Amino acid sequence: MSFSERLKKARLDKGYSKSDLAKEINVHYSQIGRYEEKGAQPSGDILAKLANALEVTSDYLMNGTSDDLANSSLTDKELLNQFKMIEKMTDEKKSVVKIFLDAFITKDKIKQLAL
Numbered sequence: 001m002s003f004s005e006r007l008k009k010a011r012l013d014k015g016y017s018k019s020d021l022a023k024e025i026n027v028h029y030s031q032i033g034r035y036e037e038k039g040a041q042p043s044g045d046i047l048a049k050l051a052n053a054l055e056v057t058s059d060y061l062m063n064g065t066s067d068d069l070a071n072s073s074l075t076d077k078e079l080l081n082q083f084k085m086i087e088k089m090t091d092e093k094k095s096v097v098k099i100f101l102d103a104f105i106t107k108d109k110i111k112q113l114a115l
Helices: 003-014 018-025 029-037 044-054 058-063 066-073 077-087 091-114
Strands: none
Touching (some): 003 018, 003 029, 018 044, 044 058
16 A cells, blocks of 8 residues: 555545645645645655544554554554554553453453353
């Protein structure tokens, strides 16, 4: 997938029109069209604004990353966004979240075995 395809997909996933996204990042709507249809590349500051507005990483927009895999396998966007927020936490807080997840998953497995 190219930059223009990832940008368009992220924009549509967010529910933005080209005009909506342009207003969000303070550029003319035709510039969004240039990025998506003509292969124009944004400057670094515009790339950061695009990524922020679309709640993705700049790396994802430019190169595609492991987020591609996560987006294709994890369909619950709210859950995906929560995992992205957890990634930004301190190691100590991440550890607590992992303990809670492990406990919840274990409890669910035990319930299924009891049935």
